[in-house]
Amino acid sequence: WSRVDGDWEDSNGPGPGNGPTSAPPPPRPETPGAKAGFVWVEGQWDWKDNKWDWVAGHWERERAGKRWRQSRWEQRDGRWSRVDGDWEDANAPSLPPNGNPGPIPPHLPPRHEWKLERPVVSSYWPIKGKTGTKVVIRGKNFPKDASVVFAGQPVNGAKVNANQIVFVIPANATTGAISLRAGGRRELAVGNFEVAAAFDPIAEQKRLEEERQKAAQAAWEARQAKLAKDRAAREAAMRQREQEREATRDQRRAQRIAELAAKWQRAFLADEDTQDELTLHAQRIADIERMREIADLTANAKLAVRIEVALSRETMRHDQRMVALESSFKARGGTP
Structure with missing residues (x-):
C-alpha cells in the first residue's frame, strides 16, 4: 500500500462528499513520442464546475532514482476522488503487497461482494x-x-x-x-x-509452480498477440467486452447453471457447503477477470503472467474442493 500525502487543494474542487458520482470518461489518446531526459505525464480528467474537464499531458524532467506515479480516480462511498500523481522511489513495488493491481479503469463496473457468513474451507496443503x-x-x-x-x-x-x-x-x-x-x-x-513417507510436499509444490509459470507465460503470449497495439484501441475493445457481458448476463448465468446441473447432482448443488464453495469461486474468478482486464489494458506482462498463474491455482483448487464436498455429501447419505 502507498501513502497518499495531504496537500492544499482548490476549495471549489471535489472535496469529500461533493465529488462526482459518475466515473470519469475514458482517457483521450495522446502520442507524445520520446524526449531524452524527460518523462511524459499522461493527460487526465479533472472535475471542475460540476463537469469533467480534460487536462492534457505534459513533460516532466526525469529525477534520479524516481519514477512517476500516474494520478487516478478512485470510487469511495458512491463518489469519485482523485489521487494525485507524484514521484516515488523507483525501487518501490509497483503493486501493493496484497496483489491489488491498482486503480480500476473507470469503465469497469464496481466489484460485487458476495456474502459468506458460515465457516468455509477454500483449500489445504499438503x-x-x-x-x-x-x-x-x-x-x-x-x-x-x-x-x-x-x-x-x-x-x-x-x-x-x-x-x-x-x-x-x-x-x-x-x-x-x-x-x-x-x-x-x-x-x-x-x-x-x-x-506417504516418501512424498516431498516442498518439491511437489515447486514442480506445480514451475508448470503453472510455463503455462501462464504461454497463455499470455498467445493472448498478447490478439491485443491491439494502441492503448486507446485496447480500451475500446474492453468497453465493448463489458457491454457484451452486461447484455448476455442472464444468458451466461443460465448456461452456467446448466453446466453445473449436467455435472453434479441437484441435491448436492443445493447443499449449503456446496453453495458456499460456488459463491467463493465466483467471487475469485470475477476478481481475477477484472485484474486480467487491467493487465491487458496496460500490457503489463509480469502482472498478466501472475494473473494466469492465479487462475490456474483457483481452477485446480475449485475442482479439488468440489470433489471433496461431493465425497462428504455421499458419505452423509446424499442428503443436504
Missing part, C-alpha cells in the same frame, strides 16, 4: 505426506472454538484463526479424511490426507 507433517487449512469465518478431526479422531493442538487452521498429522496415523467441527454445526469436510 494433501499427503508422512506423520508429523504440518497441514495448513485456509478459508473464511473459522470460529475460535473450531477443532480438527482426522480419520474420525479429534486432533489436539490445532492453531486456529479466522482464515487459517494449522495442525500436525498425528504419529502412527494412516490415510484418512480431514474435517472441522466449527460453530456448533455439522462437520465441515476438508479432504483426504494420504500418509
